[in-house]
Amino acid sequence: MSASVLKRAVAEGVGTALLLAAVVGSGIMATRLSDGNVALALLANAIATGGALIAIIITFGPISGAHLNPVVTLALVERAGETGAIVLAYIAAQILGAFAGVFLAHAMFGLPIVEWSSHVRATPGEWLGEFVATFGLVALVLSGVRHAPAAMPYAVAAYITAAYWFTSSTSFANPAVALARALTDTFAGIRPQDVPAFVAAEFAGAGTAALLFRWLLKDETH
DSSP states (O other): OOHHHHHHHHHHHHHHHHHHHHHHHHHHHHHHHTTTOHHHHHHHHHHHHHHHHHHHHHHHHHHHOOOOSHHHHHHTHHHHTOOHHHHHHHHHHHHHHHHHHHHHHHHHTTOOSOOOOOOOOOOHHHHHHHHHHHHHHHHHHHHHHHHOGGGHHHHHHHHHHHHHHHSTTOOOOOHHHHHHHTTOOSTTOOOGGGHHHHHHHHHHHHHHHHHHHHHHTOOOOO
């Protein structure tokens, strides 16, 4: 792996770790402070995640693009002209970073480093929610990087913050996030047995968005 690819992969890993630390850590803090008010906890979790996303994308975007998400990396392959080795390095870094972020959040809040989640997320409506959340995210990325790249940190953060509330799944929209959140038995968790359906829905949503926007954004020739 070249030094350049290594730096980009490390940026993806660290960025994804910080994202998961924000998602899980804010969920823990929100639960402790909300006195059982689930709506308030979700609001705090969403706002913290959105704020963290802005900072993380601005920080790591110039280095790696701040994909922070395997389906975003795959959706941008054709546009960026990346090699298979770079794509694999990104995805591996994102998954490892996501795990590290969960462990970091647990360590900060004095919890066991690994806790298998017991949070049930197993309904068809939640799977549809993940499809919608991931479709919208990939659609935003594919259109935004072409037409409004400077706005992307704010647009992605705004979308994810909103999707926490308008999707039944609370918008994981990221296979690395889904895998890592199986290791936390906190507000943000998901049972390990529920992860495969979430990941399948995420890839289906991402693939549908990629196909649609490849057509919508295709330059017309006359």
